[in-house]
Amino acid sequence: MxxxxxxxxxxxxxxxxxxxxxxxxxxxxxxxxxxxxxxxxxxxxxxxxxxxxxxxxxxxxxxxxxxxxxxxxxxxxxxxxxxxxxxxxxxxxxxxxxxxxxxxxxxxxxxxxxxxxxxxxxxxxxxxxxxxxxxxxNALTWLGVALAAVGLVFEALGDLQLARFKSDPNNAGKLLDRGLWSWTRHPNYFGDLCVMFSFWLIACGSWFGVLTVFAPILMTRMLITKTGKQMLDRRLARTRGDAYIAYAARTSGLFPRPPRKDVATKVR
Known part of the structure; x- marks a missing residue:
C-alpha cells in the first residue's frame, strides 16, 4: 500500500x-x-x-x-x-x-x-x-496553497519586523507593538497554524484526506496550550511585567485583529 x-x-x-x-x-x-x-x-x-x-x-x-x-x-x-x-x-x-x-x-x-x-x-x-x-x-487544493501563502507572509514579515526592531539599540528593553505585532502577539504561531491547515486542505482529495484534520488540530493544541503561546505569554508577563500585561490586554493572543483601545490587566 x-x-x-x-x-x-x-x-x-x-x-x-x-x-x-x-x-x-x-x-x-x-x-x-x-x-x-x-x-x-x-x-x-x-x-x-x-x-x-x-x-x-x-x-x-x-x-x-x-x-x-x-x-x-x-x-x-x-x-x-x-x-x-x-x-x-x-x-x-x-x-x-x-x-x-x-x-x-x-x-x-x-x-x-x-x-x-x-x-x-x-x-x-x-x-x-x-x-x-x-x-x-481542486478548489480545496488551491485554497490550501493560498492559506500556506498567508501563513508564510505572516511568519516572514513578522520575523523581519522583529529582527529590525531588535537591531535598533534604542529599542533595548522595549516591546514590539507595531506592524503585525499590533494585530497579534504571535504572528509566527498564527502563520504556523495557517501552514498546518494548508497541508490538510492539500490532502483533501478524498474522504481519507479529510479525516487527517486531526493533524492540524493536534498542532493547534500544542501551539496554544503546550510549548507555544501559553508558555511564552507566561514567561513574558513574568519578565516584562506591566508592559507586557498591558500589551496583551490590547493585542490579540493569536488570530489577527485591530488592537483594542481599552487596556485590561489580564493575559488572555
Missing part, C-alpha cells in the same frame, strides 16, 4: 534527522539546534514521501504537496539558524536541562527528541496522504 510505505519512510526520515541533530547537540551542548530541525523535518517528510510514492497519486497534487512544505520548512530553518547563530541556548532548553535526572542521552531523547519527533510525524501525515491521492487538483 503506497500510503503505508510513505508513512514508514517518513518515520525513518524523521528518525534519521533526529539522530543527526542529537549527535550535533551532544557535541555542542546546545539543545536549541532541534528548533532548526523542526522545519527541516517537514522537508524530509515531503521529499521522502514524494520519492517513495512515485507512480502513485495525481502529479499536480503531488507537486504542490512537495513544494509547499519545502518552501515553508527551508525558510523557517534558515531563519532560526540565522537568529540563533552565536546566541546562547534557548532558555526553555536550559531550564529543561536543569531538571535533568539520570544519564544524558536517555533524558534528552525522552524529554526533547522523542516528543518532537512523534508530533512532527503525526502533524506531517497529511503531506504523505496528499502524495497518494489519485484525484486531481
Amino acid at each position: 503506497p500510503l503505508a510505505v510513505c508513512l514508514v519512510a517518513a518515520a525513518l526520515a524523521i528518525t534519521t534527522l533526529m539522530a543527526a541533530v542529537l549527535a550535533l547537540s551532544v557535541r555542542s551542548r546546545n539543545w536549541s539546534i532541534i528548533d532548526i530541525a523542526w522545519g527541516l523535518g517537514f522537508v524530509a517528510v515531503a521529499v521522502t514521501s514524494h520519492l517513495v510514492s512515485t507512480g502513485h497519486g495525481d502529479p499536480g497534487r503531488r507537486l504542490i504537496a512537495l513544494l509547499v512544505p519545502v518552501v515553508w520548512g527551508v525558510r523557517l530553518a534558515a531563519y532560526i539558524f540565522w537568529r540563533n547563530h552565536g546566541k546562547p541556548e534557548d532558555p526553555r532548553y536550559t531550564a529543561l536541562m536543569r531538571r535533568r535526572t539520570g544519564p544524558l542521552i536517555p533524558y534528552v531523547v525522552r524529554t526533547i527528541f522523542w516528543p518532537q519527533g512523534w508530533v512532527l510525524w503525526v502533524v506531517a501525515i497529511p503531506i504523505s496522504v496528499a502524495m497518494c491521492e489519485r484525484s486531481g487538483v
